[in-house]
Amino acid sequence: GQSLEQPSEVTAVEGAIVQINCTYQTSGFYGLSWYQQHDGGAPTFLSYNALDGLEETGRFSSFLSRSDSYGYLLLQELQMKDSASYFCAVASGTALIFGKGTTLSVSS
């Protein structure tokens, strides 16, 4: 079967650094995406890794290791507005396969 595993919840304080891990097992793999969803809102695209290594976009970075079937989203200098759900998703060649999401709670 196809599966993506990520932690269900993570908590942190403002200014901290948080890493959300994602391991996957899929029949096809073209890349790993990350999406952010605020409560009541639509998922929005954050990043995409097709190759091994680290991609940095401002305070957010995403990492992929294809050999380990593993990736992570790194959020730095956390702000209250980063409180949201974060989904990893694998591009398998037909459609995106989403993980169940990680709820990040940032407190002051």
Added chain:
Amino acid sequence: DVKVTQSSRYLVKRTGEKVFLECVQDMDHENMFWYRQDPGLGLRLIYFSYDVKMKEKGDIPEGYSVSREKKERFSLILESASTNQTSMYLCASESRGLGETQYFGPGTRLLVL
């Protein structure tokens, strides 16, 4: 600015009713998707379409059908709504590719009584 719109934000229907959810995108994207989102289950793919008049089943197509008569519009149909179809329904579109970036609509929260 990229835009995906859905016909309703909130919808209340009765068991057995036929329900139409519409999604329109203005980005000339080839690919469109319908998901449902339930607490603890993440996003599950119902149907997707790679072109006009073309459809493919996703992971949970039972009880649903779709229609894509025009490139910009992708409709989800619940033939006979049931209470277990109460959910948040999300539409998404992407340019033809390998799934790098999907753009989501605001979602329709459907309650079936």
